[in-house]
Amino acid sequence: MAEAEIPEDHPRHDSLVTRHRIEAGVEKGITSRQGLIAQGRGEAFDYLLGERTLPSADAAARAAAAHLLLADHPVVSVNGNAAALVPGELVALADAVGADLEVNLFNRTEERMRAIVDHLLDHGASEVKGLAADARLPNLTHERAKVDADGIADADVVLVPLEDGDRAAALADLGKAEIVIDLNPMSRSVQVADVPIVDNILRAIPNITAHAHELAHAERAELERIVGAFDAAATLDDAERAIRDGDLS
Ligand code: ATP
Numbered sequence: 001m002a003e004a005e006i007p008e009d010h011p012r013h014d015s016l017v018t019r020h021r022i023e024a025g026v027e028k029g030i031t032s033r034q035g036l037i038a039q040g041r042g043e044a045f046d047y048l049l050g051e052r053t054l055p056s057a058d059a060a061a062r063a064a065a066a067h068l069l070l071a072d073h074p075v076v077s078v079n080g081n082a083a084a085l086v087p088g089e090l091v092a093l094a095d096a097v098g099a100d101l102e103v104n105l106f107n108r109t110e111e112r113m114r115a116i117v118d119h120l121l122d123h124g125a126s127e128v129k130g131l132a133a134d135a136r137l138p139n140l141t142h143e144r145a146k147v148d149a150d151g152i153a154d155a156d157v158v159l160v161p162l163e164d165g166d167r168a169a170a171l172a173d174l175g176k177a178e179i180v181i182d183l184n185p186m187s188r189s190v191q192v193a194d195v196p197i198v199d200n201i202l203r204a205i206p207n208i209t210a211h212a213h214e215l216a217h218a219e220r221a222e223l224e225r226i227v228g229a230f231d232a233a234a235t236l237d238d239a240e241r242a243i244r245d246g247d248l249s
Contacts, residue, residue: 014051014202015043018085025084029115032107035081038162045183046200048243053207056238057199063230064159064179064195065097065211066223071157071177074099075129079106082161082201083116087123089205094125096212099159102151103130106164108143137170145170159208161201163189181205185239196232198239 003020006013022039025031053061068074076090076099083090083103094101103116117128133146135153144167147153158171161181165188172178172192180193181204190196197204215223 012051014200015046018043018200018202021085022081025080028084028119029112030119031080031084032105032112034107035079035084038081042162042183042200045243048246049183049198049239050242050246051200053199053203054239054242056235057197057204058207060195060197060230060235061199061204061207062211062215063226064197064208065215066218066226067157067177067179067195068097068099068159068208069212069215069218070220070223070227071097071099071155073155074157074159075152075155076101077104077152077158077160077163078102078116078120078128078130079104079162080112080116083119085201086205087119089209091120091124093159093205093209093212096209096216100151100155101125101128102148103128104147104152104160104167106144106167108146137167137174139173140166140170160189161205165189165192168192185236185243190236194232195230196236198236 003017006016022031022036074097076094078090078101101120103113105112113131117131120128129148129151132148135147135149136145137147152158155176157177159179160168163180168180168189169192177194179195180189181197181201182190183198183200185198
């Protein structure tokens with residue numbers, strides 16, 4: 001079934017769209033085959049959450065928007081799954097908050113880096129970082145540590161959708177404010193995040209952008225209040241509770 005043929009009211013709509021895009025991403029050389037496994041794990045958690053954005057995840061998306069708007073140098077990190085699933089939405093978010101886009105891969109190859117940079121440029125990005133790779137994150141092995149000196153290395157706020165736990169921890173160790181999107185509230189990456197968003201990236205990225213538009217003219221004090229009031233541990237507890245107590249009938 002082509003993506004356009006998936007009916008909006010299909011009970012598994014999001015999961016079918018996600019599978020379709022990830023499959024196309026693998027065919028285009030954007031997503032690694034390991035990305036298929038990550039997708040399967042995510043899909044199981046989304047099923048348990050009822051494929052919906054919890055109110056706590058919406059509050060997290062709002063706190064993420066406030067963080068990004070307050071930042072001196074926000075960067076949106078992009079991996080193969082994120083690029084396949086929400087390329088245009090990532091470009092729109094970066095535009096809304098004045099962030100850089102940087103491709104950052106767990107399984108880094110020059111071909112895949114290039115393919116993702118081109119894919120984002122095709123979806124309207126004016127500049128995409130990640131190819132220079134002239135800085136390193138400490139405490140990580142060579143390929144996974146590569147970042148741009150004027151990108152993630154210099155950022156004060158980083159959005160890392162679907163990051164692995166080690167790299168999320170390495171970024172947190174550098175003192176950067178970290179926003180992580182992951183459907184698994186028990187994953188190590190959300191556990192180290194300043195703002196964990198337990199939601200499907202398909203819903204979370206446009207939601208952060210919508211909050212950013214709404215907060216675009218807010219006073220700094222109001223943005224700081226939103227950031228200060230956000231409780232990461234309570235957000236993770238709420239998502240875990242929704243999964244454990246979920247009514248899937
Ligand atoms: P960690 O190292 O953080 O404990 P992990 O080893 O579980 O994580 P991987 O299997 O590498 O991580 O990555 C997959 C993660 O991405 C899973 O936690 C999964 O829930 C999440 N994920 C997959 N697809 C999506 C999606 N569409 N939206 C949000 N999260 C997703």
